[in-house]
Amino acid sequence: MGYLFYGSADPIEIPDRLLAHLKVVVATKLRRSESFTLSWRHTEDIPGGRSTIWLQPSIPLRFVFHSESDSLDPALLVSFAQASNSSQGLTIELDMLAEPALAVSDLVAAA
Template sequence: MGKILYGGQGIEIDMDDRVMAHLQAVVASKLRRGEGFFLNWKDDLAVGDGHSAAWIAPDIPLFFKYYGSRNIELNRQWLEIMTMGANSNGGLQLGDEPTVSAPVNGNGGGNGSA
C-alpha cells in the first residue's frame, strides 16, 4: 500500500502500489501536455461509504510513495481505460483492473517484456 502526497497541505491519499503505478503513468502523460483532470475514487469503508475527488493539474505538487520495491508490469488495457476517463468530463474514476491483455514494461512503453 503506497500513498500519494497531494498539494502543499500534506494531504495523503492511500492507494495500492499497483493501482498507483498505473495512475502515475496516466498522470505523467496528462501533465506533460499541461492538462488537468479530476481523479475520483471510492473511499475505504473504514472512513465511511463515500467517495472523494481531487483536481490533478500541472501546478499542484504530487509525490508518489511506493512501499513495495519490485517493478510493476503495467496493463495496457487498464492504462487506456484510465486515460479515457481522465480525458472525459467526469474525470478518471478508479476501478478494478481488467484482465491482462497486453502488458507494457514499467517505463511506460515497450513490447511487454520486463
Template sequence: MGKLIYDGMEVEFDDRALVHLQIVIGSKLRRGEGFFFSWHDSSSIGDGRSSVWLHDNIPLYFKYYGSKTPALNRDWLEALTSSANSGQGLLLMAEPVPAAGAAPDAGSGPDAE
C-alpha cells in the first residue's frame, strides 16, 4: 500500500493504483488544470466516498512501499484520464482487464529511464 499525501492529508492506495493515479494527476497538474479527485473509502473508515480538489499550487507526494514500478495498463490510464477530464473529475475505478493479447507497458512508469 502506497500513500498519496496532499495538503496534510494522507490516503492509502495500492501501489498499482497509485502509479496509474500519479500519471493521470501529473498530466493534469502539468497543464495547470485543477480538478476533483474522488475515491471510495475502505470499510475501516466508514465505507463512504471522499473527494479532494487538486491544484498545482499545493505540494503532492506519492509514497510507494514496493521497490518496483508496476506494469502499466493502458486501458486503465485511458479510463482514468477520461474520468479526470469529465465534469465530475477523476474517480478511482477498478482496473479493467487488459484486452486479450495486450502486453503491459513495462518500463513506462513514473520512474522509468
C-alpha cells in the first residue's frame, strides 16, 4: 500500500498499482494547471461513506510507494484522464487493482 499526502490532511492509503496510475494523471493535470476533484469510497474500517478532495497545483502533494509498480495500463490511464475532465471528476475504488485482470470499466465510476 502506498500513500497520497495532500496538503496538511492525513495521508490517503491507496494500493501501489492504483496510486501509480493516479500519479500519472494527477501530475499531468496539475502540470497543465488544471484543477479537478478526486473521490473515493471509504473502506469498511473508516467511518463515513466517501471523501472528495479538490486537487490544484498550489497545494503540496506527495506520492509514497511501498513497492515498485508493475507496468501501467494505457486504457486505464485514458479512462482516468477522461473522468478527471468530467464535471463529476475522477472517482476511484480503493480496493480495486488488487487483482491485475480487472476491466477498466470496473475501476472507474461511470461519469
